[in-house]
Amino acid sequence: MSKKECIAMLLAGGQGSRLGALTSKIAKPAVSFGGKFRIIDFSLSNCANSGIDTVGVLTQYRPYQLHEYVGSGRAWDLDEHGAGVSILPPYATQDGGTWYAGTADAITQNLDYIKGHDPAYVLILSGDHLYRMDYRKMLESHIEHGADLTVSVMPVPWEEASRFGIITANPDDGRIEKFTEKPEKPDSNLASMGIYIFSTDILVQALEDDALDQRSSHDFGKDIIPKLLAEGKRLYTYEFHGFWKDVGTISSFHETSMDLLGENPEFDLFDKSFPVMSNDSTRPPHFIGPDGRLDDCLVSNGCRIYGSVKHSILSTDCVVGERAIVEDSVLLPGAIVKDGAHVVRAILGENAIVEEGVKLGSVDSTKDTAVVGNDVVIGKGE
Amino acid sequence: MVNRKAIGYITANYTSKDKSALLESRPLASCPFMGRYRLIDFPLSNMMNAGIRTVGVVLPGNYRSLVDHLGSGREWELDRKKGGLFLLQGSAYGTAKHGLRFLLRDIIANKMMFQRASEPYVVMSATNIVFNMNLSDVIDAHERSGAGITMIYTHADRDVDDATRLNIGDCGRVQAVDHGCPYGDNEFLDCFVISRDVLLDICESYASADYLDLFEAIQDDFGRIDVCSYEFKGLAVGMFNEETYYKRSMEMLNPDIMHQLFTHDRPVMTKAHDVAPAKYATGSNACNSFISAGCHIQGTVRNSILSRDVVVESGASVSNAIIMQSCVIKRGARVDNAIIDKNNVIPANTELRGTPDDTLVVPKVPLS
Numbered sequence: 001m002s003k004k005e006c007i008a009m010l011l012a013g014g015q016g017s018r019l020g021a022l023t024s025k026i027a028k029p030a031v032s033f034g035g036k037f038r039i040i041d042f043s044l045s046n047c048a049n050s051g052i053d054t055v056g057v058l059t060q061y062r063p064y065q066l067h068e069y070v071g072s073g074r075a076w077d078l079d080e081h082g083a084g085v086s087i088l089p090p091y092a093t094q095d096g097g098t099w100y101a102g103t104a105d106a107i108t109q110n111l112d113y114i115k116g117h118d119p120a121y122v123l124i125l126s127g128d129h130l131y132r133m134d135y136r137k138m139l140e141s142h143i144e145h146g147a148d149l150t151v152s153v154m155p156v157p158w159e160e161a162s163r164f165g166i167i168t169a170n171p172d173d174g175r176i177e178k179f180t181e182k183p184e185k186p187d188s189n190l191a192s193m194g195i196y197i198f199s200t201d202i203l204v205q206a207l208e209d210d211a212l213d214q215r216s217s218h219d220f221g222k223d224i225i226p227k228l229l230a231e232g233k234r235l236y237t238y239e240f241h242g243f244w245k246d247v248g249t250i251s252s253f254h255e256t257s258m259d260l261l262g263e264n265p266e267f268d269l270f271d272k273s274f275p276v277m278s279n280d281s282t283r284p285p286h287f288i289g290p291d292g293r294l295d296d297c298l299v300s301n302g303c304r305i306y307g308s309v310k311h312s313i314l315s316t317d318c319v320v321g322e323r324a325i326v327e328d329s330v331l332l333p334g335a336i337v338k339d340g341a342h343v344v345r346a347i348l349g350e351n352a353i354v355e356e357g358v359k360l361g362s363v364d365s366t367k368d369t370a371v372v373g374n375d376v377v378i379g380k381g382e
Numbered sequence: 383m384v385n386r387k388a389i390g391y392i393t394a395n396y397t398s399k400d401k402s403a404l405l406e407s408r409p410l411a412s413c414p415f416m417g418r419y420r421l422i423d424f425p426l427s428n429m430m431n432a433g434i435r436t437v438g439v440v441l442p443g444n445y446r447s448l449v450d451h452l453g454s455g456r457e458w459e460l461d462r463k464k465g466g467l468f469l470l471q472g473s474a475y476g477t478a479k480h481g482l483r484f485l486l487r488d489i490i491a492n493k494m495m496f497q498r499a500s501e502p503y504v505v506m507s508a509t510n511i512v513f514n515m516n517l518s519d520v521i522d523a524h525e526r527s528g529a530g531i532t533m534i535y536t537h538a539d540r541d542v543d544d545a546t547r548l549n550i551g552d553c554g555r556v557q558a559v560d561h562g563c564p565y566g567d568n569e570f571l572d573c574f575v576i577s578r579d580v581l582l583d584i585c586e587s588y589a590s591a592d593y594l595d596l597f598e599a600i601q602d603d604f605g606r607i608d609v610c611s612y613e614f615k616g617l618a619v620g621m622f623n624e625e626t627y628y629k630r631s632m633e634m635l636n637p638d639i640m641h642q643l644f645t646h647d648r649p650v651m652t653k654a655h656d657v658a659p660a661k662y663a664t665g666s667n668a669c670n671s672f673i674s675a676g677c678h679i680q681g682t683v684r685n686s687i688l689s690r691d692v693v694v695e696s697g698a699s700v701s702n703a704i705i706m707q708s709c710v711i712k713r714g715a716r717v718d719n720a721i722i723d724k725n726n727v728i729p730a731n732t733e734l735r736g737t738p739d740d741t742l743v744v745p746k747v748p749l750s
Contacts, residue, residue, distance in 0.1 A: 035659035036675065269658035270676070280654040282457065284644045285417035285674040285688070287637055292669055294662040294679075301418070301659075301675055304637060313659075 002120040002200070004083075006139055008052050009110070010043055011103055012127030013060030013089075018249045021373030022332075022349055027059065028248075029127035030066040032332045032350065034260055034269055034276075035300040035315050038069060039247065040127045041076075041278045044085075048076040049274050050135035052123065053083040056113050058106045060090055060099060075279035088113060102218030108207040114200065122203050124196040124220065130256060130267065131193075131244035132274050138197055138238045148202040148233040151176065151225070152195035154240045164191035165221045169237045176235035179225050190237065193244055196220060202233065243267040254347055254369045257313050257330045261296050269298075283316055291322065300333075307337070321356070329361070332374070349374035385433030388503040388521050388575065389465070391495070392425050395442035395472035396483045396508060399544065400623040403745035404723060409442040411509040412451050413627070414706055416634060416643075417674040417689045420451055421621065423652045424512035424643075425573070429505060430458040431648040432517035436465030438495045440472035440488050457651045468495055481546055481561040482595035483508035483572055490585045490592055496578055504581055508572035511545070513618040514643050514650065520575055520612050529610035530580040531556075536614045538569035544622035546570035546597075548611060556609040559597050568611070571618055580607060617642035628721060628741045631687055631704055635670055657690050665696060681711065689724075698728075702738070706746075720744065 016028025023031060029040035040057075047055050055078060059066055072078075073085030088110050090099050100106035107114075107124065114122060121142065123135055133152070142150040153167050161183070168178035168188040179192070198206075206224050210216050216223045229235055243266045247253040259265060269276060283302030288294060293308040302317035307324035314320070318331040321339035328345045331337070335348035338356040346361035352372040354360055358380055361370035372378055394411035404413060411422040422439070429437055437460055441448060454460070455467030470492045473485060484506060496504060503521055515534070524532040533556055535548050547563040548556050548570050563569040584607075588599040600607055617639060621627045634640045644650055657676035662668065668683040676691040681698035689707040694700055698711040704721045711717060712730040719736035723746035728734060736742030 263663070270661070270678075275656050276658070277656045280656070282649060282651050282654060284419075284640070284650070285672040286660065287640070287672050288668050288670065289637070290670045294666060294668060296664045297662045298659040299662065299673070315659075 002118050004054060004117050004119040006052060006121040006123055006135075006197070007054040007056070007114065007117050007119040008047050008123040008125055008135075009056045009058065009107055009114070010040075010047075010125045010127045011106060012040060012057050012066060013063075013100055013106060014128065015061040016128065016248065019247075019253060020250060021371050021376070022250070022253070022347065023062075025062060025374055026065045027061045027063060030069055031253075032315050033130070033247065033253075033257070035298045035313050036280065037269075037276060037278045039130070040066070040070065041276055042130050042132075043125050043127050044070070044073070044076045044078065045275065045277045046131070046133050046135060047125075048078055048277060050133075052135060053078065053080050054117055054119070055085050056088045056110060057085060057127070058088045058100065058110065060106075063087075063089055069279055071279065076277045086113065102223075103220045104207060104210055104216075104224050105218035107203075108211050108218070111204060111207060114204070119200055122198045122200055124198065126194045126246075128248065129194065129244060129246050131240075131242065132267075132271070132276075133195070133240060133242075133244075134274070135195075135197075138195070138240075141238045142197045142199075142236070145174070145236045146234060147197075147236040148199050149225070149228055149235045150197045150238050151179075151235065152193045152240050153190040153237045154193055154242075154244055155189050156191045158186070158189050161186035161189045161191065165194075165225075166190065167192055167237055174237040174239070176229060176237055179221075179229055179235075181221050190239070192221065193240060194221070194246075197238075202228070250347065250369055250371055254330060254345070257347075258311070258328065260298060260313065261311055281316060286314075289322070292320075307339075327363075335372075343370075346370035346372065348372045349376060351375050353377045355379045383433045384435055385501075385518060385521070387501055387525065388432070388434055388505050388517075389495070389499045389501050390425075390429040390434045390437035391470075391489075391492075391504055391506045392422065392429075392437060392439045393472070393483050393485070393488065393506070393508045394422055394448060395440045395488070396510065397442070398623045402624045403743045404624060404627070404721065407444070407746050407748075408447040409444055410621075411439075411442070412447040413621075414689055415512065415621075415631065416640075417672050417687055419650060419652050421509045421512060422448065422451070423650055424514070425507040425509055426455075426458040426460075427648070427650045428507070428513075428515055428517050428573075430460075430651060432505070432521065434505060434517070435459060435462055436468070436499065436501070438468040438470045438492060440470045440492065442472065445469075451653050453653065457653055470495065481544065482559070482597050483510070484596040486584075486588060486594055486596050486599050487592040489581070489596060490589060493582070493585050496581055496585075499578060502578055504576050504578055506574055506576060510622055511571050511573075511618055511620040512643065513571060513614060513616060514645055514648050515573075515614055515616060516648065517573075517575075523612055524575040524577075524610070527610050528608070529577075530607040531574055531576045532610045532612050533574040534571045534612050534614050535568045536571060536616075536618045538563045538565055538567055539618075541565050542569055542620055542622075545620055546572070550611050554611045556604055556611050558601065558604070569618070569620075571614060619643070624721070624741060624743060628704065632685070632702065634687070635672070635685055640672075655690065663696070666694075681713075695730075723747075725749065 016023040286303035289306035292305040334351040344361040460467040545563040548568040549558040660677040674690040680696040714731040720742040725747040
């Protein structure tokens with residue numbers, strides 16, 4: 001009998017290089033999103049809302065802010081005796097130490113953590129996806145199928161299918177027949193969401209085998225899943241319908257942010273039945289000045305708005321000066337748009353400053369979204 | 383930095399001398415202020431920012447909302463192995479009286495807290511007057527002066543009939559206190575530093591007068607005890623009844639004034655909630671207002687302060703108002719010069735109107 005039913009391993013070590021300036025100093029899961037949240041909030045909140053009380057957070061790339069933010073896990077009610085959040089960075093042993101070489105290797109290096117908790121099942125998650133999901137339902141499905149591995153999937157538009165790991169499954173019972181990473185000619189539009197539930201003994205065996213395989217890139221999608229499939233293991237899909245986004249690129253970050261706006265957004269940050277929790281910084285309510293205008297916006301605590309803001313997200317402690325205009329933009333915490341500046345279709349990093357009268361960004365949607373890195377100052381002529 | 387010199391003591395068991403619908407369901411200490419705060423956040427944060435890590439809070443009879451807000455005291459660094467937050471008993475009598483807010487009987491009843499402490503000083507504070515002050519400087523000044531008590535005062539920026547006036551003589555020595563403080567005079571901020579041995583001595587020597595306030599009991603002995611004063615030059619916001627609560631809240635709608643209370647180097651901490659940012663719809667019209675997280679603004683908001691999760695529907699209008707948590711102002715409703723307490727739903731096309739001098743107060747709606 002296992003000590004615990006299910007624990008989660010949250011992969012949060014990736015650089016998120018395609019987010020460019022936004023991740024030059026911090027790990028992708030620690031990037032601010034949706035005004036007052038950080039990307040990792042969504043997975044941690046899902047765990048808390050699904051009753052999973054033990055979460056190992058695997059970190060590697062620029063982990064300081066991420067470690068500080070996650071802390072004891074208290075903000076997600078995950079500080080429990082004999083459970084809770086454990087931050088798992090790479091470590092040294094008597095034989096030396098290595099970086100995490102891939103998603104599977106990161107878990108392999110922490111098998112002791114898993115064995116210590118002795119769960120019946122292990123949930124593997126990415127710390128950089130936006131969605132609301134009750135993992136209990138996926139676990140029920142895993143147990144019902146008597147599966148060795150359950151992969152959460154969702155239908156994607158056919159034209160985008162070649163960007164994902166595509167799964168072909170038996171339509172009757174969901175048993176996985178084929179898994180192809182980014183196929184050129186997909187024969188299915190069920191995409192893997194990078195969320196896996198393993199029966200622990202299968203996971204341990206697969207990882208120990210994989211560690212010995214010199215040719216493996218130690219990746220779940222590329223190596224572990226195809227191998228288990230080839231071995232005839234019981235792999236099943238769990239079909240998810242709803243909002244799920246990987247904000248891996250600047251354009252998807254911008255687009256997904258904009259999706260939070262409007263009358264009835266698909267992802268409702270206000271849904272209190274399955275709340276998104278965060279490690280809140282205590283700042284006063286925001287202030288709108290006498291001439292401030294806000295039209296279709298999300299505005300966080302601590303902001304001061306004296307100019308006009310349209311169809312944009314203002315994170316904690318942003319300032320929009322007098323006569324300044326902000327449109328179709330995302331301002332990350334502490335970003336400042338000074339008097340008379342005009343910012344359109346842009347992402348301003350944390351504590352970035354756009355100086356007085358500067359124009360930044362273009363309404364032309366064929367052009368790239370303008371991005372200003374954290375702490376960068378944009379003056380005239382830049 | 384943790385301050386090893388002082389512990390804190392907050393008298394949260396006082397209310398307003400005037401009856402108010404706002405205080406029917408809560409003590410003054412947990413009265414909401416500036417959308418997301420409660421009055422007790424200010425003395426707690428001042429103590430936290432001074433490094434004080436042991437604070438006793440004297441509870442009122444109706445302590446539910448206060449204890450809910452305080453929790454383990456974590457927000458103010460008070461969930462600790464050593465020291466931390468202590469909930470103290472307090473008398474229910476006399477707590478609505480005019481003026482002074484440090485009843486000797488309550489201090490004596492909680493004497494054990496002062497006996498057990500190793501820190502040499504105690505900072506005592508009430509909750510009616512909010513300000514953001516570096517209390518470490520006051521503790522250091524108190525230590526240097528060798529005084530028994532150091533009372534913090536400011537020059538009153540208006541007539542305050544429910545504040546205490548300090549009569550200050552040579553070398554800043556306080557000679558007497560009296561009730562009511564006219565404009566420009568020395569207004570006691572209901573906050574002082576007292577040496578712990580002096581406090582314990584007072585508990586012994588004046589026990590027979592325990593029905594008096596501390597400062598009433600010792601008033602003939604100010605010289606012997608050596609009562610000093612310390613001037614605070616920043617913004618102090620005293621709230622003693624509905625009228626001053628409304629007026630002083632509205633004055634905060636000037637960011638220059640507001641930023642004297644909310645500084646980055648001395649943050650005001652409060653209980654955190656998981657609430658999404660505020661959302662503004664197309665066609666919303668908000669200006670000169672403070673809006674908290676979780677609000678949905680579709681209509682018009684002017685010169686107002688909104689707590690979290692307030693909905694202002696399209697065509698609704700809120701002006702010169704304080705709207706507390708989870709109220710809904712329905713389509714076409716108008717609210718002006720009013721304080722709307724928690725959980726009220728203002729029906730469509732209704733009008734609630736006070737005047738600048740006679741604010742309309744709508745009491746909290748109990749959950750059904």
